[in-house]
Amino acid sequence: MKKITLLAVCALFSNSLFSQQWNGNTNSTDPIFRTGKVSIGTDNNNDRLNINGNLRLTGNSGNKIVFGGGSTAPTGTTYVGDDGNFHIRLDGSKLYLHPYSSVFLFDEPDPNPLLKKAFSMESNGVIGMGTDNFTCSGCAEYRLFVKDGIKTEKVKVEIAASNGWADYVFKDDYKLMPLHDLDTFIKTNGHLPEVPTTEQAIANGIELKEMNILLLKKVEELTLYTLQQQKQIDLQQKELQQQSRSLKELAEKVKNKD
Structure with missing residues (x-):
């Protein structure tokens, strides 16, 4: 009886x-x-939630990780953590990945606007890449926008059909x-037919x-x-050769008569 009472007390104490x-x-x-802080699989308590191992969301009801903006964060902006080298930032309908800078955490002026826009989606x-401006005339069908240059070893462009070449x-x-x-046409327009003008190319x-x-x-x-000109040249040379032979033959006839 004493053992049962002791076990009950322990259970009540642990539950309490x-x-x-x-x-x-x-x-x-x-x-x-x-x-307080919660740690799972570790005694590290540097952050509110510390996990040693993977974090998995299960279920089929549209699981999400939602980050709420603090009182110092701009309205409509959510910040996802960084490791001291890179920073992930959700802002409205755009996702940014860029080198870490503390000024990007709040509404401070950007030291380098292109740095913040290193990668955006x-x-x-x-x-x-280097830009988040996806709005321009005739740009609706494009998927990748790059500011400044692209250096690569190969670029392969697909041709949709044989009549496209x-x-x-x-x-x-x-x-x-x-x-x-x-x-x-060239004297009138200053460019080849079908080729864009300088003004059109710039615009x-x-x-x-x-x-x-x-x-x-x-x-x-x-x-x-x-090839057309070469044919004309060949034809002219042939005619000149025929005329030359004819003149020689005529000269021989005249000489023989004398």
Whole structure:
């Protein structure tokens, strides 16, 4: 009997001790909370919640990790932690990843705007590097925006269909602009047909794939012009040779008569 009484007292004491660690109702549905720090799998108590191991959210009801803005944080801005080197920042509909700087935590002026925008992503999946400005004329179909240059070893551009390449210039039914018409066009407009003007290129930029195809088209047209001229030169040389032979034959006849 004494043992049973002792076990009951211990159980009540441990339950009382545990209940003192948390605030809230003692049922299984109402929230419980505490003002101290909680550590799981570790005795590290540097932060409010310290976990040694993985953190997994399970369920199929749209699990989320929600970060509430503090009194010093700008309205509508949520900050996700950093490791002293990089900082992840949620601001409205954009996600930012950039080198760490304490000024980015609040509304202080940015020391380098491009630094904060090192990597940004819009909620619709559009990605920016060095910029978060995804709004411009004709930009709706683009997914990657880069400020400044891109250095890479290779760039491969897909061609949607065979008629997207410029080899149709070599088809027998292709109408090549006569050279005298081309000369008139250049003198009037100051640029090649179909090629954007300087003003248009500055205002709208150029589409690299389209421009490469257009330049190939002009090279192929130039090749056709060259071949045409070579045919004319060959024909003229042949006519000159025939005239030269005819003159020699005529000269021989005249000489023989004398």
